[in-house]
Amino acid sequence: MSDHLLTVQNLFCERDDRVLFNRLEFAISAGEIVQIEGQNGSGKTTLLRILSGLSRNYEGDIFWRGTPVSEVREDFCRNLLYFGHQAGVKAVLSPQENLRWYAALSPSIDAAQIDHALEQVGLRGFEDVPCHSLSAGQNRRVSLARLYLSRAPLWILDEPFTAIDKRGVAAKEALLLRHAQQGGSVILTTHHELAIHGPVRKINLDQCAGTSS
Amino acid sequence: MTMQTNAEDLQQQSLSGLFWATCRREYLLSFRRKSDLVNPLIFFLMVATLFPLGVSPEPGFLAQLAPGVVWVAALLATLLSMDALFRSDYEDGSLEQLLLSPQPLFVVVLAKVLAHWSVTGLALTLMAPLLGVMLFLPAEGMPGLMLSLLLGTPTLSLMGAIGAALTVGLRKGGVLISLLVLPLYIPVLIFGSSAVQAAVTGLDLGGYLALLGALLALALGLAPLAISAALRISMSS
Numbered sequence: 001m002s003d004h005l006l007t008v009q010n011l012f013c014e015r016d017d018r019v020l021f022n023r024l025e026f027a028i029s030a031g032e033i034v035q036i037e038g039q040n041g042s043g044k045t046t047l048l049r050i051l052s053g054l055s056r057n058y059e060g061d062i063f064w065r066g067t068p069v070s071e072v073r074e075d076f077c078r079n080l081l082y083f084g085h086q087a088g089v090k091a092v093l094s095p096q097e098n099l100r101w102y103a104a105l106s107p108s109i110d111a112a113q114i115d116h117a118l119e120q121v122g123l124r125g126f127e128d129v130p131c132h133s134l135s136a137g138q139n140r141r142v143s144l145a146r147l148y149l150s151r152a153p154l155w156i157l158d159e160p161f162t163a164i165d166k167r168g169v170a171a172k173e174a175l176l177l178r179h180a181q182q183g184g185s186v187i188l189t190t191h192h193e194l195a196i197h198g199p200v201r202k203i204n205l206d207q208c209a210g211t212s213s
Numbered sequence: 214m215t216m217q218t219n220a221e222d223l224q225q226q227s228l229s230g231l232f233w234a235t236c237r238r239e240y241l242l243s244f245r246r247k248s249d250l251v252n253p254l255i256f257f258l259m260v261a262t263l264f265p266l267g268v269s270p271e272p273g274f275l276a277q278l279a280p281g282v283v284w285v286a287a288l289l290a291t292l293l294s295m296d297a298l299f300r301s302d303y304e305d306g307s308l309e310q311l312l313l314s315p316q317p318l319f320v321v322v323l324a325k326v327l328a329h330w331s332v333t334g335l336a337l338t339l340m341a342p343l344l345g346v347m348l349f350l351p352a353e354g355m356p357g358l359m360l361s362l363l364l365g366t367p368t369l370s371l372m373g374a375i376g377a378a379l380t381v382g383l384r385k386g387g388v389l390i391s392l393l394v395l396p397l398y399i400p401v402l403i404f405g406s407s408a409v410q411a412a413v414t415g416l417d418l419g420g421y422l423a424l425l426g427a428l429l430a431l432a433l434g435l436a437p438l439a440i441s442a443a444l445r446i447s448m449s450s
Contacts, residue, residue: 054309056449077315086306090238092245097238104234105314105321107227130245 004029004066005154005185006051011060013046020046021208024060030153033176033186035194038205044189045085047205048158051187052082078108081152083160087143091132095123095142098131102146109149117148122168137163147175155179157188170195231316232324239328242301249297253290253333254340260286261344272349279348280358280409286344287337287362288369288398294333295373296390298325299381299444308381312448318441326374326440327367334366350413357412364425365405371436372397378443382450401428 004027011024020043028034036044049055051062053069053076062069064076089098095118103111118127121141131139140163147155155176161169173196176186180198194200243250264282265275302308311321341358350358376394380386408421 052313054312054448074315077313080313082309082313084306084309086304086309088306088310090242090301090305090307092242093238097241101234101238102310104227104231105310105316107315 005064006187007061007063007066008051009061009063011047011050011058011062013043013050013058015043015046015057021205024205024208026203028154028185028187030183030185031180032201033180033196033198034188034201034203036187036189036203036205042205044205045158048082048156048187048189049084052080052156053077054082078106079152079154081146081150081155083143083146083155083157085158087140089131089139089142092130094128094130095134095145096127098142099145099149103149106150106152108151109146113149114145117145118142120148120171121145135163137165137168140164141168144172147172147179153184155184155186155188157186159189159191161190161192228316228320232320235321235324236328239325240332243328243332249294250332253294254336256293257286257290257337257340257344260289261347264348276349276351276413279345279350280354280406280413282348283341283344283350283358284361284365284402284406284409287334287341287366288402290337291333291366291369292373292391292394292398294329295370295377295394296380296387298329298374298377300377300386303381303447308444308448312445318444319437322374322440322444323437326370326437329374330367330370334362334370338362338366350409353415354409354413357409357418360418360422361405361408361425364422364429365401368401368425368429368432369398371432371440372401375436375439375443378440378447380447381444382447401425404428 007027009025012022013020024047026034036047038044046055046057050058053073064072064079069076089095093101096114099114099117100111103109103114115127118124121144123138123141123145126134126138131142134142140160144160144164160172164172169192173194176188177196177198180186261282264278268278269275299308302311312318314321338359341362342355345355345358373390373394376390377386379393380389383389404421404424408418408425411418411421
């Protein structure tokens with residue numbers, strides 16, 4: 001079991017008297033890209049929030065490298081990069097100032113790489129512009145720049161491609177593939193058709209819903 | 214052994230780095246959103262301006278009320294500013310990132326509250342003599358007023374932050390904060406205004422200041438833990 005990065009056993013979650021998923025089981029090993037599928041409201045974001053440890057509103061077991069995740073919370077956080085629904089970008093700060101704070105938050109990020117990462121996401125020349133004068137897509141890109149900075153093996157990405165243009169999406173897909181080839185794992189949700197030239201495992205939440213009997 | 218000490222050194226370095234980075238970020242944020250910065254100060258000033266108009270402009274009468282009025286105004290101005298402490302972080306998703314950081318939440322929370330205090334509580338303390346003069350507070354009362362506010366307002370900020378953290382996930386949390394936090398503010402108010410009164414009448418105010426200091430020490434040690442736990446609960450739903 002310990003060769004899996006993340007193992008989920010018998011996961012159950014209920015929201016507003018509606019069962020989102022029941023007896024959900026899967027394991028993610030190094031080098032895998034897993035796409036969570038399901039219609040709107042099927043609990044994709046809820047599942048990602050549970051996996052990342054933000055939400056404790058569930059029953060079941062989650063293991064990180066074979067140990068229950070609650071026992072190794074700090075080690076787990078050190079190895080996790082979570083990209084949520086909201087980008088986590090402060091509108092009155094510039095992209096550079098935003099990323100500098102993230103560099104302070106996670107010791108694995110190298111602050112010297114920030115300019116390079118911003119160039120990678122196509123924000124060169126916008127480093128010192130306050131984020132409120134950038135477009136929605138550019139704001140998402142500021143947060144996506146963390147993917148270029150992070151050395152965490154497990155990426156949990158909630159709708160990372162929203163408001164990103166076609167070329168940007170292609171670049172991010174290539175980045176995900178490279179991360180997987182280097183031994184990292186990616187769990188993501190997206191309504192966009194993935195065009196990754198590699199194996200992508202899919203987990204469909206629609207089949208897990210409502211089987212509470 | 215040396216390896217371990219090095220690792221400990223490094224961790225301490227990154228913790229103080231995180232503390233200062235958070236302070237820096239909070240200052241940048243508040244100086245770029247100036248309305249949030251001046252709002253509590255204007256409120257503070259307005260109370261002192263309107264009070265004589267509503268009650269009586271008679272100096273002797275106002276001097277009697279001054280300690281309490283300045284303290285109540287400072288308390289309400291602090292309370293007014295508390296709701297914004299975690300609200301914007303919650304709305305733009307920075308709070309999620311903060312909770313998922315491997316660094317202790319305690320440090321970030323403490324840095325946020327202290328930065329917030331230095332632009333509200335400290336500013337109110339520095340403005341208080343002006344209000345004291347407007348309300349005819351005798352000059353002997355001024356040191357007592359400044360000292361009691363200097364020791365009391367950080368406690369108000371720390372306690373208010375617990376309420377702000379508990380209500381951040383609610384859509385209309387502002388009213389609830391007042392209900393949650395006001396009972397906790399009452400001891401600080403009583404000892405604070407008593408210290409000013411003691412200073413005016415020439416009594417020793419060391420005892421009151423010691424009590425305020427004790428409250429501050431207690432809040433400084435325990436409130437960040439409570440705030441961290443409250444934030445996790447708010448985000449978990």
